[in-house]
Amino acid sequence: MGTVGQFLSLNRHAEISPVEAVDRPLVGYAEDYPAYLFAEAHAHSKAQLIYAGTGVMHVETARSSYIIPPSTALVMPADLVHTIYMDGPVAIRTLFLKQSAAPMFFCDCRVNTVTPLLRELILAAFAEPLEWDVKGRGYYITSLALDEIEKSSFLPLEIPLPKSRQLRCVTDALIRTPADPRSLEDWAEVAGASARTLARLFQRETGMSFRQWRQQVRLTTALRNLSLGESSASAAEVAGFESLPAFGAAFRQFFGITPGQARSEKPLS
Structure with missing residues (x-):
């Protein structure tokens, strides 16, 4: 697997920082990347649902490797160090979630199916402002998205990586x-x-x-x-x-x- 660059530059970190800092249980983040870029080992202070709207991602932690096609998403706990490789052009559509909003979902990584409803909720989430109205549309999107994540099925896309x-x-x-x-x-x-x-x-x-x-x-x-x-x-x-x-x-x-x-x-x- 060859790489031609790194996309998580200081500028990229600066773009993501407000998303991680905002006091909302769920916030959407969208970014498109060209083919074959590689994100070096990094972690986020919020849990994530990492979804590639188009393209395929390879995500690797110290323990496991995951292939994430567009029909699936990777649920990842906060503070877990990982790398991402873009297998062709990738449109990342990520939900950042406060761990306290759904602690039962984020004890470990898992690959979930992305239903048509969850796909639309992901679109709706990153269309909302970061500090969305806690009594408005963002609240309902968040509530329904968390429920849909909880009800979605798991897929056996984890490849355990040995240490020896x-x-x-x-x-x-x-x-x-x-x-x-x-x-x-x-x-x-x-x-x-x-x-x-x-x-x-x-x-x-x-x-x-x-x-x-x-x-x-x-x-x-x-x-x-x-x-x-x-x-x-x-x-x-x-x-x-x-x-x-x-x-x-x-x-x-x-x-x-x-x-x-x-x-x-x-x-x-």
Whole structure:
């Protein structure tokens, strides 16, 4: 994953500071970014619902990596250090939330579906002034948005990242090339450890077996490619599936929608 610059300059921080400082339970923030920019590790004093109206974001914390296509949003607690990579041009539409406004939502990161109603509420939120009338339209937008976030379903788009050097050399390689067909025994030679040791590390550090972790990486990568307009056949190939029906069945079981439905998701305008 190459980068060509950084977008969180001092000027960008200055733009976001009033959003974080305003005394409102929810405030919208919108910014469009060109392709392949990278935000270095940073954190915000408010919780966020990070949404890409168009484009795909890669968000990484110390513990996990997330792929966020336009049909989803990442709920992130306050003060959590993270990086963001823009996979193509990205229109970020973020809701900044006071932790006290919805403490039950923000104990940890999670990927939520973005319903058509939540999509419209995000649009409405960043159209409001920062210090919106606490008895007016902003109050109702906030109340409904928080309720919609709470009711939205979760998606398994989190990729747990291990800490051990032996395992990280394997997981980094598979994130770069999910279709790599090598077995755990093959990877053991690369990592300089036994297959049994790698299997134990996968379970201990990611909470998944090697096969489960690799399948999650493959399918989330396929979702990313579909969201960028690639065909189901191309997404299946990237994900290491030789059979299109097998890919479709696995994708539907994992996400609850077909590859065609994922590809046709309408971005926020």
